[in-house]
Amino acid sequence: MTRLNAVLLLALIASALYLVQTQYASRRLYTELDQANAEARRLQIEYQRLQVQKRAQATPLRVEQLARARLQMHTATPAITQYVTTPLPAPGAVQEPRP
Template sequence: MTRLNLLLLCVLIACALGVVTSQHKARRAYMELQKAQNESSRLEVEWGQLQLEQSTWAMHSRIETEAANRLNMRVPDNNHTQVVPVAKESGQ
């Protein structure tokens, strides 16, 4: 009877250690999941900010201002502009 009790005690301890180990692994995996979700959220915010910055840099007014200031470019006046008519196709 003593051997049976000792064997059952060893099995009980092994099961308890298995439960503790699996709970520890589950908690660690959950923490890693939370970190990955936080990183994903941070990257989404950064992506939105980069898209906003890109649209700001590509605005026509900004490009025109930079062309005038850095390259000394200007929009030609009407005296220096020539409109070329487009010939229509005869098939219509």
């Protein structure tokens, strides 16, 4: 009978140790999950902030201001527009292939 009690006591101790180890692992994994969720929320907020900033940067007025300031561009007017024309071939004329 004592041998059975000793075996049962060892089984009880092993079971208790396994339960403690399992609870510890569960708490550790829950903490990691909570940290990952917090990081996901932080990244989502950062993404939304960047999207708003991107939309603000791409307004037509801002693009035009940057084109004028940094690239020294200006709007085309008829006074500075140069039209390129090519002579039209005479009717019935055969055009030579260009090299």
